[in-house]
Amino acid sequence: MFDNLSALIAISAIALGFGALLGYAAVKFKVEGNPIVEQVDALLPQTQCGQCGHPGCRPYAEGVTEGEAINKCVPGGDDTIRALADLLGREFIPLDEEHGQAPETKMTAMIREAECIGCTKCIQACPVDAILGAAKQMHTVIIDECTGCDLCVEPCPVDCIDMIPVAVTPQTWSWNAPDGIGNRPGNLIPLRNIA
Known part of the structure; x- marks a missing residue:
């Protein structure tokens, strides 16, 4: 009985010693990211x-x-x-x-929901989880999350996904200024009252 207890205590002490050594090494030799x-x-x-x-x-x-x-x-x-x-x-x-060629306008995926068979292949292909749906259920795209990468189009077996331009809204509109002017913080052009 005492042999088992002393063996258990010895193994626990060795484990604690190695744990402390590993903890010290993790702190001492920690590598910061670039x-x-x-x-x-x-x-x-x-x-x-x-x-x-x-x-x-x-x-x-x-x-x-x-x-x-x-x-x-x-x-x-x-x-x-x-x-x-x-x-x-x-x-x-x-x-x-x-x-590839950079798109002239930002694109987003759109699923023609009436044609969707719920295969989930587009969900699996989406790298940013912008598609919602379940197996054998209609899928839909979260427009604000979609990055327009086009990776969901090819796996669709019924070809019900289209890439469409993102609608311009007051939140997404920006002035395409010549290089060096506008759009960057600190380079805003003040508007003047023309009247």
């Missing part, structure tokens, strides 16, 4: 579309900070490439059209 990766990731559109050749925006941000080309983000287009070039001190390179 802050440049965080900044690059913040500039990317977060569509998680994979058109750049990476499974999402974060892995592409890591690749860019390691020297990969900054011109592979199709949804971000030239504006994102310019922002990345400014941040990283690199030369601006136009979008690599091997990965």
